[in-house]
Amino acid sequence: MTARALARPAVRAAVGAAAGTLEPELTALSHRLHANPETAWEEEKAARWTASLLDDLGYTVTPGVCDLPTAFAATLGSGPLHVALCAEYDALPGLGHACGHNIIAASAVGAAAGLARVADDLGLTVTVLGTPAEEGGGGKILMMERGAFAGVDVAMMVHPGPVDVAEAEPFAVAHLNVQYTGRAAHAAAYPEQGRNAADAFTVAQVGIGLLRQQLPQTARVHGLVTRGGEAPNAIPERTEGRWYVRAGSLTELEQVQGRVEACFRAGALASGCALEIEPESPPYSEFRNDAELVALYRRNAESLGRRFAAPGDPAARMNRASTDMGNVSRVVRALHPYIGIDSLPAVNHQREFAAACATPAADAALLAGAQALALTAADLAAAGVANGTTGRDNP
Numbered sequence: 001m002t003a004r005a006l007a008r009p010a011v012r013a014a015v016g017a018a019a020g021t022l023e024p025e026l027t028a029l030s031h032r033l034h035a036n037p038e039t040a041w042e043e044e045k046a047a048r049w050t051a052s053l054l055d056d057l058g059y060t061v062t063p064g065v066c067d068l069p070t071a072f073a074a075t076l077g078s079g080p081l082h083v084a085l086c087a088e089y090d091a092l093p094g095l096g097h098a099c100g101h102n103i104i105a106a107s108a109v110g111a112a113a114g115l116a117r118v119a120d121d122l123g124l125t126v127t128v129l130g131t132p133a134e135e136g137g138g139g140k141i142l143m144m145e146r147g148a149f150a151g152v153d154v155a156m157m158v159h160p161g162p163v164d165v166a167e168a169e170p171f172a173v174a175h176l177n178v179q180y181t182g183r184a185a186h187a188a189a190y191p192e193q194g195r196n197a198a199d200a201f202t203v204a205q206v207g208i209g210l211l212r213q214q215l216p217q218t219a220r221v222h223g224l225v226t227r228g229g230e231a232p233n234a235i236p237e238r239t240e241g242r243w244y245v246r247a248g249s250l251t252e253l254e255q256v257q258g259r260v261e262a263c264f265r266a267g268a269l270a271s272g273c274a275l276e277i278e279p280e281s282p283p284y285s286e287f288r289n290d291a292e293l294v295a296l297y298r299r300n301a302e303s304l305g306r307r308f309a310a311p312g313d314p315a316a317r318m319n320r321a322s323t324d325m326g327n328v329s330r331v332v333r334a335l336h337p338y339i340g341i342d343s344l345p346a347v348n349h350q351r352e353f354a355a356a357c358a359t360p361a362a363d364a365a366l367l368a369g370a371q372a373l374a375l376t377a378a379d380l381a382a383a384g385v386a387n388g389t390t391g392r393d394n395p
Contacts (some may be wrong), residue, residue, distance in 0.1 A: 110370025
């Protein structure tokens, strides 16, 4: 049976049956990841558990791809349309799965299960990529640079949020490690001999606070001091912090970041300390939506009973967060919708949202997200979209 001969109702039935049959395993995976949160680059159990379920589905699993121990690739089929499903599974330090990456991983596996039943008929190659360290480490960027997305036509994933949003609008972001080095001295007896590295951060943060008045509306600057000193009676000689600078595009980010870094240099100048600024990862790009993918996903999600937030709904602002999937979208047609888990008033990166990511509503969302992704990929294949020009930049 050819792709064009395969009736859409038959595809829908096959995809739905596969995801439905696997529902207990998908829910169990989501809850298991939720109960065992692992932060960026430490997702050993998460990668193993997710890959194991794909192995059971008949996927050929390669662990540790791209020289990243907690990444993997799982592939099935050999058709001309190559679809990659991205599985994130890293948690937030101190907050666990407060961004719901347990749901992302389980949804990717569920979509892979649905597509496994129709891959040969539709002419699909399906790869699930286990992508570590989205929360600041840029795992997808490293994987892309090392060839994980070579030959991929479409990359897809679904991200939990308070409500459903079809179109992603993430900020570009730079993740910075900032360190000041001064000189320690007794704070009471010899204060004049000290160079206060904590004061350097104080000056920098005042400068950033004032700078916000002149930044574009699409810019965001936020961070924290992770090391503020050693003892109250010793002038701090070394302080450290982590700062994020966001903007509407990589071009705008470069401009905003330069002004923010000037504030950090002002702290060094005023305090007499040395300054080091190092990136935690390559910058994340803004996301480039593919109109056809967004429309297909929305139609499929609505057919499953999902309802999308109205434009301007404050609960829909999760689609303005940042993601390393933005970098992927520059080289591959990409889809990154948000699926609601009925968490309000809790929103992403709150403890209450983490709790909401292992509830019946979250379980229903992961199943619907899996089916909508699989149906969207099947629709592309049935429409005759083939391997070739993506219309994106070269990696």
